[in-house]
Amino acid sequence: MKNIIIILSKELKTYFASPMAYIVAAAYLAITGFFFVASVSDAFSEASIRGYLAGATFFMIFMSPAITMRLIAEEQKLGTLELLLTSPVKEAEVVIGKFLAAFLTVIIMIILSMYFVIILYIFGDPDTGPLFNGLLGLLLYASSTLAIGLFASALSPNQIVGLVVGSGILTALTIVDFVASRIQGIGSDILSFMQLGASFSVFDLGALGVAESGHFADFARGIFSITDVVFYISITIVFLLLTVIILESRRWR
Amino acid sequence: MIRVEHMYKNYGPYPAVIDVSFEVLKGEIVGFLGPNGAGKTTTMRSITGYLPPTSGNITVSGFDTVKYSLDARRHIGYLPETVPLYLDMTVIDYLTFMGRIRGMNRKWVEERIPKVIDHVKLGDYRNTLVGKLSKGYRQRTGIAQAILHEPDVLIMDEPTIGIDPIQVVETRELISELGESHTLLISSHILPEVSTICPRVLVISDGRIVADDKPSNLSQRLSGNERIELGVSGTDPKTAISAIRKIKNIIDVRSDTRAEKLDQASKENYHSILVDTKSNNNSSEKIAKLIVDNGWGLRNLTPLPMTLEEIFLQLTQDK
Numbered sequence: 311m312k313n314i315i316i317i318l319s320k321e322l323k324t325y326f327a328s329p330m331a332y333i334v335a336a337a338y339l340a341i342t343g344f345f346f347v348a349s350v351s352d353a354f355s356e357a358s359i360r361g362y363l364a365g366a367t368f369f370m371i372f373m374s375p376a377i378t379m380r381l382i383a384e385e386q387k388l389g390t391l392e393l394l395l396t397s398p399v400k401e402a403e404v405v406i407g408k409f410l411a412a413f414l415t416v417i418i419m420i421i422l423s424m425y426f427v428i429i430l431y432i433f434g435d436p437d438t439g440p441l442f443n444g445l446l447g448l449l450l451y452a453s454s455t456l457a458i459g460l461f462a463s464a465l466s467p468n469q470i471v472g473l474v475v476g477s478g479i480l481t482a483l484t485i486v487d488f489v490a491s492r493i494q495g496i497g498s499d500i501l502s503f504m505q506l507g508a509s510f511s512v513f514d515l516g517a518l519g520v521a522e523s524g525h526f527a528d529f530a531r532g533i534f535s536i537t538d539v540v541f542y543i544s545i546t547i548v549f550l551l552l553t554v555i556i557l558e559s560r561r562w563r
Numbered sequence: 564m565i566r567v568e569h570m571y572k573n574y575g576p577y578p579a580v581i582d583v584s585f586e587v588l589k590g591e592i593v594g595f596l597g598p599n600g601a602g603k604t605t606t607m608r609s610i611t612g613y614l615p616p617t618s619g620n621i622t623v624s625g626f627d628t629v630k631y632s633l634d635a636r637r638h639i640g641y642l643p644e645t646v647p648l649y650l651d652m653t654v655i656d657y658l659t660f661m662g663r664i665r666g667m668n669r670k671w672v673e674e675r676i677p678k679v680i681d682h683v684k685l686g687d688y689r690n691t692l693v694g695k696l697s698k699g700y701r702q703r704t705g706i707a708q709a710i711l712h713e714p715d716v717l718i719m720d721e722p723t724i725g726i727d728p729i730q731v732v733e734t735r736e737l738i739s740e741l742g743e744s745h746t747l748l749i750s751s752h753i754l755p756e757v758s759t760i761c762p763r764v765l766v767i768s769d770g771r772i773v774a775d776d777k778p779s780n781l782s783q784r785l786s787g788n789e790r791i792e793l794g795v796s797g798t799d800p801k802t803a804i805s806a807i808r809k810i811k812n813i814i815d816v817r818s819d820t821r822a823e824k825l826d827q828a829s830k831e832n833y834h835s836i837l838v839d840t841k842s843n844n845n846s847s848e849k850i851a852k853l854i855v856d857n858g859w860g861l862r863n864l865t866p867l868p869m870t871l872e873e874i875f876l877q878l879t880q881d882k
Contacts, residue, residue: 316663324651393647393708396611397664398633561615 313399317407318414321381325415334373335419341369346426350434357434362426363444363530367507370416370455371484375476377415378459379469381408382553386467391557401557405460405550412456420448440532447529450542451507455480457549464556480506487524506545564589564716564746565610570619572605579605580616581770589715592742594761594778595750602770603750604644607720610748611641624715637666640709640745644720646701650694654685654704657693661708675711683707683737699730703737710741717745723756735760789840791847792819794863795854796833806857807838810849815839833862 325331342365349361385391394404430436462476463469483506490501505524525538565587572580580602587593597603608614610621612632621628626635649657655676662672680689683703688696693704702722709717722738723731738760741747751757757764758778766774766781774781795803800818807816819825819835828835840846847864854861 313664316660320660323656324649328651388649389643389645389647390649391647392608392613392643393641393661394664396613396636396639396641397661398636398666399664400633560613 313403314407314410317399317404318411321408321411322414325377325411331377331415334376335422338366338369338373338419339423342366342423343426350430357430357436359426359430359436359441359444360530362423363448363526366420366423366448367451367526370452371480371507372477374412374416374452374455375459375462375473375480378408378412378456378463379472379476380463381412381460382464382557383467383469383472387469395557401554405553405557409456409460409550412460413453416452416456417449420445420452437532443532443534444529446534447526447538447542450529450539451526454506454542454545454549457546457553458483461549461553461556464553483507503541564591564624565748566620566622567606567610568620570606570609570616570621572602572609572614573617579770580609583619583767583770583772585765585772585775587716587746587748589746591763592739592747592749592761594757594764595748595767596752596757596764597750597767598752601767603752603767604720606767607641607718607748607750611639611718612636637712638715640712640714640717642705642709642717642719642722644724646705648693648701648704651692653692654680654689654696654707657704658707658711662711665712667712672711675713679707679711682710682740684733699726699734702726702730702734706734706737706741710745715746717741717747719747719749721750721752723751723753731756789846790867791838791840791850792824792863792865792867793836793838793850793854794828794833794861795836796860796862798834798857798859800834800836803834803854803859804836806853807836807850810846810853812841812844812846813838814841831862833860835863 342362345365345368346359346362349355349364350357382391385394395401427436427441430441458479459472459476462479463472465471465475483504486501487505490498490505493501502524505526507524507526525541528535528538565585567586568584570580570583571578583602583606595603595606605614609616610623610628612628612635615629623635624638626638628635649660652660658676658679659672662675663669667675680686683706685700685703685707688700693701696704706719706722709719719738723734726734735756738747738749742760747761749757749761762777764774764776764778764781765772793807804816804818807813816836816838819828819837821835824835838846838850847866851861851864
């Protein structure tokens with residue numbers, strides 16, 4: 311536990327000592343801001359954060375791998391991974407520490423964007439339950455995208471590979487319902503179950519921000535479902551485990 | 564302190580280390596010598612617990628590096644071949660992180676860092692970003708992290724590679740100093756390096772240990788020969804060479820063809836000749852007498868020790 315905190319605080323310091331975190335945070339606020347404004351600025355529009363959630367889930371396809379891409383790839387490239395793994399530290403502690411650092415960074419960005427919520431309460435009358443449900447969904451979704459990004463970062467010493475592979479996996483898991491709707495049978499069920507983020511309806515102006523299918527759709531609509539919670543936590547754990555396995559694989563290669 | 568017993572390591576079907584056994588006692592400084600790809604780094608990585616051996620046992624300070632890996636690691640300071648540094652941290656931040664991750668508490672880290680920084684002479688750079696340091700200072704930062712947690716055993720993989728000659732000398736001095744209080748295993752493919760620092764040398768070639776001895780014994784045991792560099796004037800080289808050839812116990816006489824020697828010889832108008840002879844039979848005196856008796860000028864007579872390179876070639880070639 312102590313080791314996890316040491317790694318976590320080192321990574322957090324590194325994030326905020328470089329311009330990267332600030333640039334990403336600015337882009338996050340700009341893009342979610344755009345989606346939020348677009349979703350609430352019509353006449354009689356609903357006082358909800360669905361637009362914000364749509365923008366956030368969409369942008370995290372690129373943002374999460376960008377945040378995690380250096381975490382392990384850079385250690386491999388600098389050779390510090392060898393040092394870290396010859397210190398009295400377990401691989402799992404390294405992975406969890408790094409994951410938590412990325413997760414905290416994203417949480418800080420989400421907190422920064424909370425003035426949208428304040429605006430909603432000032433000018434409208436949002437439903438508090440669905441609102442917090444949506445934010446919970448966003449946190450769960452963020453954790454699974456970061457775990458996938460971390461996994462991609464462990465694949466090679468090249469950060470760009472981490473970014474491309476991470477975004478690739480996330481894009482695939484986002485458009486999977488597009489494929490699922492075109493095939494039949496159990497394959498279709500499995501594929502649509504794997505739907506990770508917002509669906510294409512994000513770009514449908516009429517239904518802006520309302521994901522129609524997938525685990526995130528429930529959160530966006532204000533429905534709390536334990537299946538969805540378990541799904542996101544499972545994805546997070548599976549990809550963190552895979553990352554640990556990649557780090558351990560040097561032992562039996 | 565370090566005990567390696569019948570270690571084998573394969574990378575897939577390729578054996579990298581074959582039946583390597585050796586022991587390094589407390590306080591010893593041992594040089595680990597071999598050409599690139601001989602298995603030095605692999606052996607060192609196994610000792611540090613980064614790569615477990617395919618078979619065989621390794622213990623460090625009494626802890627098995629596979630079964631009690633975390634305990635063994637606490638007793639090791641390690642400097643890998645590419646100095647592992649976080650370029651965007653300051654020297655102090657880097658050392659603090661390394662100390663904490665090695666299990667030192669905050670107080671101990673705060674006490675140790677100024678001492679270590681003094682020891683490796685990094686004082687002026689304590690708040691500099693590691694990425695802005697020159698290669699030699701990065702090397703020192705690497706050494707500082709290795710000795711920070713007062714490990715019993717220090718393992719350094721090619722510690723003087725890629726730094727300029729002045730810094731090589733300084734690093735070498737630093738390593739010799741460290742040898743006074745640590746057990747040291749240093750790898751190198753630069754042979755004179757090892758002979759200046761290490762009283763004991765392990766030579767590894769193609770994954771096997773081929774020699775384990777003092778550098779001086781190695782050269783005697785192997786060659787039994789010595790080499791003499793001669794500068795002769797007042798005659799042509801052919802006459803001189805054939806005359807020297809007739810002396811007893813001389814193995815080979817030839818013109819020195821090293822460029823810098825040729826240059827100097829032609830400038831100062833003499834001939835540079837190399838003589839290989841059996842050791843311990845006063846060949847130098849006999850050669851000097853011959854030259855003086857013939858009325859030639861003797862400009863230079865220097866016994867050259869067999870270099871480790873040559874010893875090394877002999878060791879690795881006639882197995």
